[in-house]
Amino acid sequence: xxxxxxxxxxxxxxxxxxxxxxxxxxxxxxxxxxxxxxxxxxxxxxxxxxxxxxxxxxxxxxxxxxxxxxxxxxxxxxxxxxxxxxxxxxxxxxxxxxxxxxxxxxxxxxxxxxxxxxxxxxxxxxxxxxxxxxxxxxxxxxxxxxxxxxxxxxxxxxxxxxxxxxxxxxxxxxxxxxxxxxxx
Numbered sequence: 174x175x176x177x178x179x180x181x182x183x184x185x186x187x188x189x190x191x192x193x194x195x196x197x198x199x200x201x202x203x204x205x206x207x208x209x210x211x212x213x214x215x216x217x218x219x220x221x222x223x224x225x226x227x228x229x230x231x232x233x234x235x236x237x238x239x240x241x242x243x244x245x246x247x248x249x250x251x252x253x254x255x256x257x258x259x260x261x262x263x264x265x266x267x268x269x270x271x272x273x274x275x276x277x278x279x280x281x282x283x284x285x286x287x288x289x290x291x292x293x294x295x296x297x298x299x300x301x302x303x304x305x306x307x308x309x310x311x312x313x314x315x316x317x318x319x320x321x322x323x324x325x326x327x328x329x330x331x332x333x334x335x336x337x338x339x340x341x342x343x344x345x346x347x348x349x350x351x352x353x354x355x356x357x
Contacts (some may be wrong), residue, residue, distance in 0.1 A: 178182065183292070187330050189328060191213070193306050197240065197241065197242070197243070197254065197276055197326065197329045197337075197339055197342075198200075198238050198240050198241070198246045198254060198326045198339070198342055199238075199239045199241075199257070199342065199350065200236060200238060200239075200262045200324060200326065200330070200342060200343065201217040201218060201236065201237045202216045202217070202218055202234065202235070202236050202237070202343050202344060203216060203217060203218065203234070203235035203236065203309075204217070205227035205228065206227070208235060208303065210227070210228060210229075210232035210233055210234075211232065211233065211264065212233065213233040213235045213264065213309070213311035214235055214271075214309070215235050217237045217307075224350050228314060228337055229314075230275070230314050230315065230316070230317070231315065232316065233263060233311045233313055234260065234311070234312050234313075234314060235309055235310070235311050235312075236309070236310050236311075236312065236324055236344065237268060237307050237308070237309055237310070238256075238295065238307070238308045238310055238326070239264060239305070239306075239307050240252070240254065240297060240300070240304075240305070240306045240307070240308060241304075241305055242297075242300050242301070242302055242304055243302060243331065244302035244303075245302055245331065246300060246301055246302045246304075246331055247302075248299055249278065249302050250299065250331050250332045251296050251298050251331075251332055252296070252298075252299065252300055252329065252330075252331060253294050253295070253297075253313045253329060253330045253331075254294065254295045254326060254328075254353075255292060255293070255294045255295075255299070255327050255328045255329070255336070256292070256293055256294075256295070256322060256324060256325060256326050256327065257291045257292050257293075257322075257324075257327055258291055258312055258324045258325070259291055259316075259322075259323065260292075260312035260313060260314060260315065260316070260323060260324075261312065261313040261315040261332030262285070262288040262293045262310070262311075262312060262313075263311040263312060263313050264285075264310075264311045265285050265293075265295055265308055265309065265310045266283055266308070266309050267281045267282075267283050267285050267306065267307070267308060267313070268308060268309040269281060269306055269307060271309070273329065274305075274307075275304075275305055275306050275307060275319040276303065276304055276305040277300070277301055277303050277304040277305070278299070278300060278304050278305065278306040279299075280298075280299030281297060281299045281300060281304075282297070282298045282299055283295060283296070283297060283308055284296040284298070286319070292327075295308060295310070308326070310325065322343050322344070323343075324343060324344040325342065325343035325344075326339045326342040326343070327339060
């Protein structure tokens with residue numbers, strides 16, 4: 174006997190609109206039909222939603238962090254952006270040469286020195302206050318998740334400066350992603 178149990182799950186994009194309090198980043202998700210879910214990639218959705226009926230556990234959900242640095246940032250400084258997610262961090266790469274429109278970001282390098290638990294930090298180098306860059310962040314659905322925040326920008330810092338909190342820059346989910354139990 175064969176049985177398959179799955180539930181539709183939708184991610185909704187909620188990002189900060191107040192440029193004075195949260196100038197640093199906005200989030201979007203990749204269109205699930207635009208990339209191989211074992212590798213990551215894709216193009217950003219304009220609607221900001223993902224229907225997870227296209228995904229199974231173990232697959233990669235690609236998201237995009239559009240970065241607009243503070244005007245005081247110089248090319249020799251490192252911009253650190255801290256994010257949290259209940260999903261497992263896989264990788265982060267510049268998406269500027271993959272079709273995203275970036276400004277003054279030709280020298281962008283993206284490092285993730287470590288990830289700990291649900292938190293990881295993107296270290297961006299080669300940007301200035303007049304730059305706009307897009308970083309693709311790949312996350313793995315390694316467990317069932319419930320409704321709530323699936324990716325959130327929590328803070329940023331310039332060089333060794335103090336962390337500046339960021340509010341309301343997150344991707345949230347509705348519903349539940351269930352483990353499919355296939356029995357033959």
